[in-house]
Amino acid sequence: xxxxxxxxxxxxxxxxxxxxxxxxxxxxxxxxxxxxxxxxxxxxxxxxxxxxxxxxxxxxxxxxxxxxxxxxxxxxxxxxxxxxxxxxxxxxxxxxxxxxxxxxxxxxxxxxxxxxxxxxxxxxxxxxxxxxxxxxxxxxxxxxxxxxxxxxxxxxxxxxxxxxxxxxxxxxxxxxxxxxxxxxxxxxxxxxxxxxxxxxxxxxxxxxxxxxxxxxxxxxxxxxxxxxxxxxxxxxxxxxxxxxxxxxxxxxxxxxxxxxxxxxxxxxxxxxxxxxxxxxxxxxxxxxxxxxxxxxxxxxxxxxxxxxxxxxxxxxxxxxxxxxxxxxxxxxxxxxxxxxxxxxxxxxxxxxxxxxxxxxxxxxxxxxxxxxxxxxxxxxxxxxxxxxxxxxxxxxxxxxxxxxx
Amino acid sequence: xxxxxxxxxxxxxxxxxxxxxxxxxxxxxxxxxxxxxxxxxxxxxxxxxxxxxxxxxxxxxxxxxxxxxxxxxxxxxxxxxxxxxxxxxxxxxxxxxxxxxxxxxxxxxxxxxxxxxxxxxxxxxxxxxxxxxxxxxxxx
Ligand SMILES: Cc1ncc(COP(=O)(O)O)c(C=O)c1O
Numbered sequence: 099x100x101x102x103x104x105x106x107x108x109x110x111x112x113x114x115x116x117x118x119x120x121x122x123x124x125x126x127x128x129x130x131x132x133x134x135x136x137x138x139x140x141x142x143x144x145x146x147x148x149x150x151x152x153x154x155x156x157x158x159x160x161x162x163x164x165x166x167x168x169x170x171x172x173x174x175x176x177x178x179x180x181x182x183x184x185x186x187x188x189x190x191x192x193x194x195x196x197x198x199x200x201x202x203x204x205x206x207x208x209x210x211x212x213x214x215x216x217x218x219x220x221x222x223x224x225x226x227x228x229x230x231x232x233x234x235x236x237x238x239x240x241x242x243x244x245x246x247x248x249x250x251x252x253x254x255x256x257x258x259x260x261x262x263x264x265x266x267x268x269x270x271x272x273x274x275x276x277x278x279x280x281x282x283x284x285x286x287x288x289x290x291x292x293x294x295x296x297x298x299x300x301x302x303x304x305x306x307x308x309x310x311x312x313x314x315x316x317x318x319x320x321x322x323x324x325x326x327x328x329x330x331x332x333x334x335x336x337x338x339x340x341x342x343x344x345x346x347x348x349x350x351x352x353x354x355x356x357x358x359x360x361x362x363x364x365x366x367x368x369x370x371x372x373x374x375x376x377x378x379x380x381x382x383x384x385x386x387x388x389x390x391x392x393x394x395x396x397x398x399x400x401x402x403x404x405x406x407x408x409x410x411x412x413x414x415x416x417x418x419x420x421x422x423x424x425x426x427x428x429x430x431x432x433x434x435x436x437x438x439x440x441x442x443x444x445x446x447x448x449x450x451x452x453x454x455x456x457x458x459x460x461x462x463x464x465x466x467x468x469x470x471x472x473x474x475x476x477x478x479x480x481x482x483x484x485x486x487x488x489x490x491x492x493x494x495x496x497x498x499x500x501x502x503x
Numbered sequence: 504x505x506x507x508x509x510x511x512x513x514x515x516x517x518x519x520x521x522x523x524x525x526x527x528x529x530x531x532x533x534x535x536x537x538x539x540x541x542x543x544x545x546x547x548x549x550x551x552x553x554x555x556x557x558x559x560x561x562x563x564x565x566x567x568x569x570x571x572x573x574x575x576x577x578x579x580x581x582x583x584x585x586x587x588x589x590x591x592x593x594x595x596x597x598x599x600x601x602x603x604x605x606x607x608x609x610x611x612x613x614x615x616x617x618x619x620x621x622x623x624x625x626x627x628x629x630x631x632x633x634x635x636x637x638x639x640x641x642x643x
Binding site for chain 2: 118439440442443446447450451472501502
């Protein structure tokens, strides 16, 4: 089914803004997407009519807030096809979800154990593991990334050994757009008895995520990269794994009983949700995921693929432009460099022309080093972007290149 | 010319442009003309931290005045440094340290640069003042 982009755009009032007297072209969706009215209205509706703390009160509003909060959890569970809502932990976002696992799994990691990541990870899926390894005298192993932005399964098989305790990898790279073969990776890992954490930050809004089909042990994502609010995200974890992990933070709803000497902890998912949660955020996230569901993730995927292909072909015609990340399986992210021109110079001029791009190392310094570049420019697309916008972007890019050469 | 007079001449120049694209075109031109730093100073010691594009800055001291040379791998950044050098270079250390740099806001530079670049601008100024202070102490 084709998407009606005009209708969709009218749900996102911010898209009709002007910046520096130019119509805004928002191509920084990899950093965060814009939010539709449905999400914005859901959040204000909560604060207007439902606000109350959850799981606490024996009063009307608290019951409503609690019901809606727990329904949001169930909706998220359905969205990623989790077996149970108990496997859905609300966090601040991807970064916190990954830190939660890295912190709570500490007791299971010993000296000389190994954790495998890839050279394309965002700092959020790299530094927590690096610090855990430093802390435990364990080893961080790095799966390399080929020139086209893909990884090799046979290299992964070589890296895996008896000391491997975990594999952590992005579902989709925020710099290269590569869709990693996570299902195959998980199968290889499980054949060796190794759990896998998937960083789904760049995937959740763009491709179908089915945690049972993937059979991943953990899956982390943020609402704000999927049309939802900032400050909330999810850690999905298999129940058996979540039960094995120690609590992450202490206090509030995660506690069952407390005496001076001992505390017993609540059951899943509350064991990992200390303190008052972001209820409005959870409801906003539910609305955002409903928005995606209404349009259909597969329709979104094919629309965005078409847009990416169109944009890739268009910028490739410009002299000196080189696309970074040309893996066969990629989506929604277009990174590029221009020969002899610094990405910041282009980014500055593009900004002045009303085009929101990201320039720099994209929180992936090891990848930049690996690819021997100082940074890239990145256009990242969402379901409301259009070919007309791509055309404007390409002619602005041409103008910027001319000014700078 | 005093630092103040030089800053004023920069403000006057920029007031001729209505469109920010023209201001950038001018910055790019200035960047291309920047007196380049001696290659031997393009090393870690002379790299300014806090800039996302790399900036190397070198200061020398002669007849009680500090002079700067610099380079960057981004040309707009070079243009900005060349403005700073034009205003601050060839001045007494005490004048550099106490200089009024409101011309940066006046020409709208700070507001028009992305936060990381604005941070870089702050780092550049800080580094120039640090050099001035250090050279002053060393030579007095
Ligand atoms: C691949 C990837 N992982 C993790 C993150 C961190 O997400 P958040 O800042 O929402 O925690 C990002 C965000 O840029 C990302 O792209």
